[in-house]
Amino acid sequence: MEQPVLAEFDNQRPPSPQFPLALQKTALSLITNPSTSLPTLSSLLKTLTLHLQGPTHHHRGILSLLSALSDHHPNLRSEISLAVRAFALLPSTPTSSLAHSLSVLFKVADFSNDVADESVFLSLCFRPCKASLRRWLLRNVDKFRVRPSVSITVLLGFTKDPFPLTRKAALDGLVWLCKFIAVEDQSLVQCCYFRATELLFEADDSVRCSAVRAVSVWGQLLVESNRDKCKIDWSDTLFVQLCSLVRDMSMKVRIEAFDALAKVGIVSEDVLLQTLTKKATSATKEKIFLGQYTAKVYKLPASAVAFAIVHGLEDEFFERHIAGKVV
Incomplete structure (x- = not known):
């Protein structure tokens, strides 16, 4: 036969x-x-x-x-x-x-x-192809043998891709990398964190959801890499940045924001108390953090957290109401 x-x-x-x-x-x-x-x-x-x-x-x-x-x-x-x-x-x-x-x-x-090595990944990422394939590559970056520094550089680059779903895939890749590799360069951690904060004001809901997750994991890494006073300052910065998303128009983004807030380990007392009142307190009125307040403004006022937790508990959507209770 x-x-x-x-x-x-x-x-x-x-x-x-x-x-x-x-x-x-x-x-x-x-x-x-x-x-x-x-x-x-x-x-x-x-x-x-x-x-x-x-x-x-x-x-x-x-x-x-x-x-x-x-x-x-x-x-x-x-x-x-x-x-x-x-x-x-x-x-x-x-x-x-x-x-x-x-x-x-x-x-x-x-x-x-080494059939799926770094050269294969880079060759495929930068060849003319459909956006769907590039998204597939970014979502499966963990399957290639690519150095972490190269992975981060590529993923950061694709967060500026013209296609929203490609930007989302790049952010998801950064979230995965942060969880499974050790990044000792603090300037690189800050670069990933602040790039993610820029995408918090994207028009596409799915990109904003991924940006919230990226801000959360890279922000936590930034907090852990600092000590004493700087550690508290960065933790407050992360908390205030996430609070700026609890009033987002998308329910999914708001839920992601509250889930991320629940993971913040330490917060200054005055910042936390501000989340329970609408009026800016004297302790937070003049306090400014490094971060993204709008798509164009890079100063993050502590008063941005005003009434954030109460706002979540009073939300008309059941899922976010539960998220607010978690916080």
């Missing part, structure tokens, strides 16, 4: 763009059959690789076959991962097939193999 099938595959080799569904089913039967010989599987892998790099319109089907081949025959994973990596880096590879190829690559690649 193997030889006639292989002969049929040979007839369909590139430059022929044809890869019929019936042939794909036959290939799958060979892959899943435990009696198929290794030479036959190797020949099949070679044919699939040629088709993958050729002018076919069946990339997704071929990638699925390669994934199945990896599942049933782990000894071929190294060759499969190299073939898929080469396909992903081809300039002619359709952007519609790139995300699928990378998913297969992450699945089949050995963790000791």
Whole structure:
């Protein structure tokens, strides 16, 4: 059975763009059959690789076959991962097939193999492609072997992307990085924090939600990296900055703001008391923090927290009412 099938595959080799569904089913039967010989599987892998790099319109089907081949025959994973990596880096590879190829690559690649290294990530991030693929890359930055400093630089750059969902993906990537890497450079932490505060006033609700989460995690890291008086000042700054979002027009943003406020460890007594009254107290009236008060103003008055917690408890939306109780 193997030889006639292989002969049929040979007839369909590139430059022929044809890869019929019936042939794909036959290939799958060979892959899943435990009696198929290794030479036959190797020949099949070679044919699939040629088709993958050729002018076919069946990339997704071929990638699925390669994934199945990896599942049933782990000894071929190294060759499969190299073939898929080469396909992903081809300039002619359709952007519609790139995300699928990378998913297969992450699945089949050995963790000791550098097929998903930093050069692959950077090459794919900065190639002309659809915004959806770039978002996919940013959301999966953790799957690439990229140095933290490079990851942060790339993600910060894409927070200025013209597409809102790409900016959101970049912010989500910064949140992930902050949780799983150690950043000792305080100036870099401040850079990430203040960039996130700039996006608190985005027009898109989803970007603002991600910005709140980024401000929260990078702000907490900023607090932890300081000592004594500076620690309290930065904690107050973070608290006041988050309070500026409790009156946001979006319910989701308000809930994110209250969830983030609940995570602030220490707050000055005068700032906390100000959240319970509408009138600015004498202790907070003249107090100014570094931060983003509006899209253009970088001074953050302590009076911005006025009535914040009470405002949350009186909110007409049940979810935010609960968030206010948490605080």
